[in-house]
Amino acid sequence: MVTRFAPSPTGFLHIGGARTALFNLLFARHHGGKFLLRIEDTDAARSTQEAIEAIVEGMRWMGLDWDDEVVFQSQRIARHAEVAAAMLDSGHAYRCYATAEELEAMRAEQRAAKQPMRYDGRWRDRTCGPEHEGQPFVVRLRAPREGETVIDDAVQGRVTVANAELDDMVLLRSDGTPTYMLAVVVDDHDMGVTHVIRGDDHLNNAFRQLGIVKAMGWPEPVYGHLPLLHGHDGAKLSKRHGALGVEAYRDDLGILPEALENYLLRLGWGHGDDEIISHDDAVRWFDLGGVGRSPSRFDVKKLEHINGHYIRGADDGRLAQLVAERLDEVPHPHDVRLLTVAMPALKMRAKDLNELADGAQFLFAPRPLAMDAAAAALLEGGASDLLARLHATLSRVADWTAANVEEAVREVSGEAGIKLGKVAQPLRAALTGRATSPGIFDVLVLLGREESLARIADRVSQGVNA
RNA sequence: GGCCCCUUCGUCUAGUGGUUAGGACGCGGCCCUUUCACGGCUGAAACACGGGUUCAAGUCCCGUAGGGGUCACCA
Numbered sequence: 010m011v012t013r014f015a016p017s018p019t020g021f022l023h024i025g026g027a028r029t030a031l032f033n034l035l036f037a038r039h040h041g042g043k044f045l046l047r048i049e050d051t052d053a054a055r056s057t058q059e060a061i062e063a064i065v066e067g068m069r070w071m072g073l074d075w076d077d078e079v080v081f082q083s084q085r086i087a088r089h090a091e092v093a094a095a096m097l098d099s100g101h102a103y104r105c106y107a108t109a110e111e112l113e114a115m116r117a118e119q120r121a122a123k124q125p126m127r128y129d130g131r132w133r134d135r136t137c138g139p140e141h142e143g144q145p146f147v148v149r150l151r152a153p154r155e156g157e158t159v160i161d162d163a164v165q166g167r168v169t170v171a172n173a174e175l176d177d178m179v180l181l182r183s184d185g186t187p188t189y190m191l192a193v194v195v196d197d198h199d200m201g202v203t204h205v206i207r208g209d210d211h212l213n214n215a216f217r218q219l220g221i222v223k224a225m226g227w228p229e230p231v232y233g234h235l236p237l238l239h240g241h242d243g244a245k246l247s248k249r250h251g252a253l254g255v256e257a258y259r260d261d262l263g264i265l266p267e268a269l270e271n272y273l274l275r276l277g278w279g280h281g282d283d284e285i286i287s288h289d290d291a292v293r294w295f296d297l298g299g300v301g302r303s304p305s306r307f308d309v310k311k312l313e314h315i316n317g318h319y320i321r322g323a324d325d326g327r328l329a330q331l332v333a334e335r336l337d338e339v340p341h342p343h344d345v346r347l348l349t350v351a352m353p354a355l356k357m358r359a360k361d362l363n364e365l366a367d368g369a370q371f372l373f374a375p376r377p378l379a380m381d382a383a384a385a386a387l388l389e390g391g392a393s394d395l396l397a398r399l400h401a402t403l404s405r406v407a408d409w410t411a412a413n414v415e416e417a418v419r420e421v422s423g424e425a426g427i428k429l430g431k432v433a434q435p436l437r438a439a440l441t442g443r444a445t446s447p448g449i450f451d452v453l454v455l456l457g458r459e460e461s462l463a464r465i466a467d468r469v470s471q472g473v474n475a
Numbered sequence: 476g477g478c479c480c481c482u483u484c485g486u487c488u489a490g491u492g493g494u495u496a497g498g499a500c501g502c503g504g505c506c507c508u509u510u511c512a513c514g515g516c517u518g519a520a521a522c523a524c525g526g527g528u529u530c531a532a533g534u535c536c537c538g539u540a541g542g543g544g545u546c547a548c549c550a
Contacts, residue, residue, distance in 0.1 A: 017550045052549060109548075116547095125477045126546065147548055165480065174478055174546090182548040189550045213479065213545045236481075236543085243542070272487095275499085279488045282498040301488080303481045304543060311487065311500040321513075358512045368511090387510095418509090433509035445511035 010042030011201045014068075014075070015082075015193065017049040018060035021254030022067030024307070025208065025238040025246060028273040030073045032235060033206045035274075035295040045200055046075035050083045051192055067255040071266050072288070080200060082192050089187030092195050092225065093148045093180045101224035102180055104146040105132035127176035130154075148181035152220045160215055163204070163233035163297040170216045178217050190214065194221040197230060206233040206297070209304070233297045236277055236304040243306060250307065262309075263335075263362025265323065268316035276305045285318060317360035325352035328365065335366040336373070347372055351455050354447035371441035372455060377467040383444035384437075392435040393469055398425065399436055400465045409458040415450045439468040 014030035016022070022030075037044040046068070050056035068075070096102035105128075107115075112128070119126045133151060153172045160168050180191040187195075197205060205215075212234040222229055240250030247253070258264040271286055278301065280286065280294045320328065329348035332355075348355075351372055359365035371378075380388065402417045422432045433449045440452050440461060453461050 015550090019550080049550060055549075105548095112547090120476090123476060127477095145548095168479065170479070176546090179548050184548080186548085188548065193550090208544095209480075210544055211550095214550095216479090234480090239543080241486080245543075275487065277487085279498095281489065284487090284499050301481090305488090306486060308486050308500070314500055317513090360512095383510095422509095428509085430509045437510060443510090447511085449509055 010037060010040045010203050011045065012037045012042065012204045012206055013045040013047055013197070013200060013202050014073070015047040015049050015196075015207070016064055017052065017055070018057060018064055019052075019055045020060055021063045021256055022071075023253055024255055024258070024273075026064075027067065027071055027073070027255050027269070028238065028276065029207055029235060030068060031071070031270060031273055032278075032295070032297075032300070033204075034073055034075075035291055036204065036206060036233075036297060038292045039295050042203070043076040044074075045077055045080065045202070047080040047082060047196060047200065049189065049192070050081055051086070051187060051189065053083070056083075063254070063256065070259060071255060071270060080196065082196060085192070085196060085199075086186055088199065089192050089195050090181060090185060093187065093191060096150070096180065096221075096224055097148060099224070100151065102148050102150055103133060103177075104137060105149045105177075105179075106137065106141045106144050106146045107131060125174075128178075130177055133177060145183040147179045147183050149177040150180055150217075150220055150224065152177050152217070158216045158219060160219065160232055162212070162215075163206075163231055164236075164300045165209075165212065165234050165302060168212065170213075175217055175220065180221070190218060191221065194218045194225075198222070198225070198227045203230055204233060205230045206235065209234045209237050233300070235300060236302060238276065239304045239306045241306055241308065246307060251309070258312075263365070264312065264316050265319045265362075268312065268319040271319070272312045272315050276307070277301045285315070313360045320356050320359055320361075320365065323356065325349045325356070328352050328356055331362055332366045332369055335362060336369065344373075347455070351447070351451075354451045354455070358445075358447065368446070371443065371446060371452070374442060376460075376463060378439075378442040378464060380438060380442050381444070384442050387434045387438040387444055388468060392438075395421075395425065395427070395432065395435055396439055396465050397469045399432070400462060400469060403453075403465070404462060406458070409454065411450045411454050414453045418450070418453075436465070439465050 012033040014026070014033050016026050034044045048061055048064070050061070065079070093102060097104070115129060116126045128149070132149070152175050155172060157169050157171045158175070162168055178190055179188050181187055215232050215234070219229065238246045240246050252258055252262060255269065258269055259266070267288070270288065270291075274286060274291055274295075275284065278295070278299050280299065286294070326349050329345045329352055332348055333345050348369060351369065355365060355368050358368055398421050399418065402421050403414065406413050406417050418432060418436070419429065422429045425432070434444065437446050437449050437452065438444060440446075440449070440456060446452055447455075456464070
């Protein structure tokens with residue numbers, strides 16, 4: 010079995026495209042087949058090298074590893090033309106000399122008459138007279154007009170369309186280059202693609218493409234048309250819904266690739282009550298039969314939840330590296346080692362890399378610390394006195410371990426007759442500048458004796474409002 | 476508009492004739508607790524509507540409504 014992902018390089022790796030690629034990959038791996046990548050760059054005007062790189066990079070990041078070499082459709086135009094010529098020879102295609110203006114007029118008439126807009130086949134049975142000699146022409150498929158075409162779609166089920174609905178589409182443009190319709194069919198055939206798994210928006214195309222397959226006498230591939238992804242409001246995913254490219258999920262939203270894969274997999278597909286599914290299990294369980302037929306809405310909240318799950322389980326060193334990259338804006342030199350040590354406490358509290366980086370700020374914040382509003386509020390009243398006592402008691406701790414600092418803090422709490430929470434909060438504010446942070450004893454240890462005492466002293470000497 | 480497809484909690488889904496219609500996200504409450512998270516328990520929340528078929532329908536059939544896709548010398 011051979012599947013493929015065939016994006017056109019006009020921007021980035023679309024989130025919906027990533028899901029299509031994922032399903033193709035999973036299907037191939039599940040059945041022990043191949044997963045290929047083809048770049049559909051026949052539209053020179055819209056295709057860019059940057060877009061190709063963005064797609065390749067996005068796929069690598071997602072772990073969507075394809076087999077064999079990448080196929081570039083643009084390099085195969087000679088072969089496409091060859092097939093078109095063969096179809097011309099066999100009578101399955103014909104030359105059409107209708108001009109763009111002529112066709113536009115035809116469509117305008119059809120629109121006005123509320124008729125379906127289709128090519129009327131005006132050159133279907135007409136041979137080129139001397140007046141058209143040397144004039145530009147396109148090559149069109151001579152599609153059957155009677156009967157119907159049936160596709161047993163692996164996702165959508167049996168779908169039937171009357172052949173009268175299908176017009177004679179263009180195979181070769183007047184400049185001799187192939188249209189998408191011709192190119193996909195030829196490339197899929199030549200690449201040995203057995204299962205064409207792609208977006209629902211191609212279902213109608215499949216009927217027309219099948220016409221070429223049949224004309225050439227090639228084996229019909231199995232089609233599987235996946236429902237499209239929609240935004241939270243039910244409309245087709247577009248810019249106004251936010252992030253569209255996978256790199257935005259990586260860079261802007263701070264999503265881990267395994268989380269995105271898991272989320273995308275669950276969109277339109279399910280395996281009982283399973284929610285957290287490893288890649289290996291996905292390969293083991295995935296098949297097209299389980300794919301739903303209705304479009305699903307993208308829910309960032311659930312993505313974030315899954316992301317939080319994977320962050321908690323991720324390697325501390327890896328996370329530290331990722332966070333360090335995000336902290337580059339901070340002038341203070343940061344320490345990946347410290348981040349790594351702090352990570353177990355940090356990652357418990359973040360559902361994306363941005364929150365993780367934000368939660369790590371205090372480790373490197375320069376003294377005297379800036380207090381946010383909530384922290385400042387905690388330092389009002391008798392906080393200065395309390396911090397002075399904390400400073401005095403903590404100063405006597407020689408061996409700066411979590412157990413020892415905890416003992417010291419509890420001692421102050423007991424002596425002052427103040428509940429631990431009331432002691433911990435001002436202390437947290439003094440140490441982190443925030444009202445929330447990892448456990449206060451962890452913070453003390455992470456910061457170290459010297460830095461901790463200095464931060465507390467800052468608050469005592471500068472008073473509560475500093 | 477023509478053609479094609481879709482319709483279970485707000486969202487993602489389980490469910491393949493007989494279930495108190497299950498799980499997850501989100502939301503509310505409680506517990507844990509030095510804050511925030513995590514975790515645990517718990518609550519509210521769905522079979523679009525109308526006809527059939529059947530002893531029995533979320534599950535099958537037909538309509539209706541709503542939604543989506545597609546109608547290029549773009550892919």
